[in-house]
Amino acid sequence: MQLLKDRILKQGQNLGNGILKVDRFINHQVDPNLMDACGLEFARLFATLGAEKILTAEISGIAPAIMAGKYLGIPVVYARKSKPVTMPSEVYLTVAPSHTKGIMTELIVSPEYLGRDEKILIIDDFLASGATIAGLVRLAQTAGARVVGIGTLVEKTFEKGRQLLTYLGVPIHSLVSICNMDDGQIIFTDEYEA
Numbered sequence: 001m002q003l004l005k006d007r008i009l010k011q012g013q014n015l016g017n018g019i020l021k022v023d024r025f026i027n028h029q030v031d032p033n034l035m036d037a038c039g040l041e042f043a044r045l046f047a048t049l050g051a052e053k054i055l056t057a058e059i060s061g062i063a064p065a066i067m068a069g070k071y072l073g074i075p076v077v078y079a080r081k082s083k084p085v086t087m088p089s090e091v092y093l094t095v096a097p098s099h100t101k102g103i104m105t106e107l108i109v110s111p112e113y114l115g116r117d118e119k120i121l122i123i124d125d126f127l128a129s130g131a132t133i134a135g136l137v138r139l140a141q142t143a144g145a146r147v148v149g150i151g152t153l154v155e156k157t158f159e160k161g162r163q164l165l166t167y168l169g170v171p172i173h174s175l176v177s178i179c180n181m182d183d184g185q186i187i188f189t190d191e192y193e194a
Contacts, residue, residue, distance in 0.1 A: 001037075001038065001041055001175040001176060003034065003037055004034065004037075004038060004153060004154075004175050004176050005176045005188060007025055007031070007034060008020070008022065008154070008176065008178075008186060009186065011024040011025055012024075012186060014181050014184050014185065014186055016184075018128070018156060018158070018159060018181055020126075020154065020156070020178070020181065020186070022125075022154070026060060026063070026064075026125055026153065027059070027060035027125060030063045032063075035063040035064055035066075035067045036067050036070075038064050038067060038068075038153060038175055039064060039066070039067020039068040039069075039070055039071050040067070040071050041175060042064065042067075042068035042071070042072075042123060042151045042173075042175075043068055043071030043072045045149075045151065045171070045173045046068075046072065046121055046148075046149045046151060046171070046173070047072070049119065049121060049148045049149050049171070050119055050148065051072060051074060051119050051120065051121035051148055051149065052074055052118045052119045052120070053074055053075055053076070053077055053113075053114070053118055053119075053120055053121070053145075054068055054069045054072070054074060054075070054076045054077070054120070054121050054122070054123050055076075055077050055078070055079065055109075055114070055120050055121070055122050055123075055136050055139070055140055056076065056077075056078045056079070056122065056123050056124055056136070057078065057079045057081075057107055057124055057132050057135075057136060058078050058079060058080050058081050059078075059081075060124075060125040060126075061078065061123060061124040061125050062076070062078050064123055064124075064125065064151075064153055065078065065123040065124075068121070068123050068151065072121075074121075075113075077109060077113045077114060079107035079108060079109050079135070079136060079139060080107075080108045080109070081105055081106055081107070081108070082106065082108070083108050087108070087110050088110055088111065088112070090111065091108050091109065091110055091111065092108070092109045092110075092111060092114065092139045092142045092143055093106060093107070093108045093109075093139075094106075094107050094135045094138045094139055094142075095107070095135065096131045096132045096134065096135035097129070097131050098132075105132075107132070107135045107136065107139060109139050109143070111143065114139065114140060114143035114145050115143065115144075115145060116143065116144035116145065117144060117145065117146065118143075118145040118146070119145070119146055119148045120140045120145045120146065120147050120148065121147075121148060121149045121150075121151065122136050122137065122140075122147060122149070122150045122151070123150075123151045123152070124136070124150075124151075124152050124153075125152065125153050125154065126152055126153065126154050126155070126156065127150075127152040127154070127155040127156070127161045127162060127165075127172070127174055128155075128156045128159040128161050129159050129160075129161045129164070130159075130160075130161025130162065130163075130164035130165050131161070131164075133150060133152075133161070133165060134164055134165065137165070137168065147168055147170055148170055149170050149171045149172070149173070150165060150168075150170060150171070150172045150173070151172075151173050151174070151175075152173075152174045152175070153174070153175050153176070154174065154175070154176055154177075154178065155174030155176070155177040155178070156177075156178050156181070157177050157178065157179045157189055158178075158179055158180060158181070176188060177189035177190075
């Protein structure tokens, strides 16, 4: 998606160690027009899957998930990182490592919002190691729901997270893919020449 790619090149920062800072438009300050365009593209990519809900992770996955939900006409459920008092005592819970925080993070969903046999589309900001998305898959499977697709804004192909998820046999779409971040570069897959 050229719009997202251009924004990464203009305002994204390669912080080293595979960390891409996109705080200006995705995960601290959010550009609603960009997220709207991304949501529309996700809706186009996943329109035929019959998804009934979108599942994402707090917090950076919420904006693209909501916009995709808007265009698909389905609700968005996000896995919380801490359990509020309003959540029932029994919850679906898993943990996943946070690449940017360097710690294990809890992902918690109330059983009220993930149902048995529901078709779930996972939308998140990044596909890197695949650990967070694998955690979301575990939550859906624990609920008896079925993941029908996975979409991310940015995939870092050099972290090989896609390989962790291919066993699901569902479509996986990233709006942009980065294959190299060595030496301060940001090289997109479609620009890579061996």
